[in-house]
Amino acid sequence: MAVNGLADRLASVRASIADVARDAGRDPNELTTIVVTKFQPASLVAQLAHLGVRDVGENRHQEGQAKAAELAPLGLRWHFVGQLQSKKAKQVREYASVIHSVDRPALVDALRSDEASVDCFVQVNLTDDPARGGVPPSELEALVTHVADTPGLRLLGLMAVAPLGEPARPAFAQVRVLSERILRIVPEARNLSMGMSHDFREAILEGATHLRIGSAITGNRPDAG
Numbered sequence: 047m048a049v050n051g052l053a054d055r056l057a058s059v060r061a062s063i064a065d066v067a068r069d070a071g072r073d074p075n076e077l078t079t080i081v082v083t084k085f086q087p088a089s090l091v092a093q094l095a096h097l098g099v100r101d102v103g104e105n106r107h108q109e110g111q112a113k114a115a116e117l118a119p120l121g122l123r124w125h126f127v128g129q130l131q132s133k134k135a136k137q138v139r140e141y142a143s144v145i146h147s148v149d150r151p152a153l154v155d156a157l158r159s160d161e162a163s164v165d166c167f168v169q170v171n172l173t174d175d176p177a178r179g180g181v182p183p184s185e186l187e188a189l190v191t192h193v194a195d196t197p198g199l200r201l202l203g204l205m206a207v208a209p210l211g212e213p214a215r216p217a218f219a220q221v222r223v224l225s226e227r228i229l230r231i232v233p234e235a236r237n238l239s240m241g242m243s244h245d246f247r248e249a250i251l252e253g254a255t256h257l258r259i260g261s262a263i264t265g266n267r268p269d270a271g
């Protein structure tokens with residue numbers, strides 16, 4: 047029952063993504079769907095892998111590190127999507143293929159490496175609340191320049207979370223506009239990580255390339271915080 051529920055939800059979300067992409071005149075294959083598995087047991091991540099999921103997301107270092115180690119034989123790509131403390135940065139680099147939450151100069155410095163390169167997004171804060179994570183739009187270009195000048199980081203683009211209690215589409219449109227500004231600094235950084243369970247349709251319409259979808263696929267989180 048639980049497994050079939052998971053397969054059904056995954057199929058249904060994938061079908062919606064493909065429908066919306068086609069309605070928007072976009073190729074569904076250009077979208078990467080990351081299933082956010084925070085608070086879910088490693089066994090559920092393994093089920094997702096058997097259903098063909100390759101990209102999974104976590105927002106807490108200890109949980110992500112433990113699951114990535116346990117499930118290493120599955121060859122999944124781990125995306126780190128949560129707020130990241132600078133002192134944990136080096137450890138997250140070891141298992142994450144992509145870090146979506148680069149949001150301040152100290153974290154950029156902590157992620158520096160002369161040996162290996164990690165893909166990353168700069169997260170933009172679309173609210174006035176610093177606790178939500180992300181760089182304020184006024185400081186975006188300076189931070190992107192800092193990333194571009196730092197060895198070991200390959201910038202894919204911008205990440206954002208739509209503000210609570212506001213329509214998502216204008217927020218995502220704002221990210222798309224900000225993205226045009228950073229392309230002058232890093233021309234390859236044209237990806238947009240935006241869109242969650244309740245707003246992935248709006249995100250696709252505004253050009254999202256990386257969707258971060260949790261509960262619509264996994265079901266309710268056991269310990270939703």
Ligand SMILES: *Cc1c(COP(=O)(O)O)cnc(C)c1O
Pocket residue numbers: 082084105127128207242243244258259260261262
């Ligand atoms: C939890 C989380 C998601 C997924 O949220 P859902 O509403 O469950 O789809 C996406 N992005 C980030 C940063 C998250 O923390």
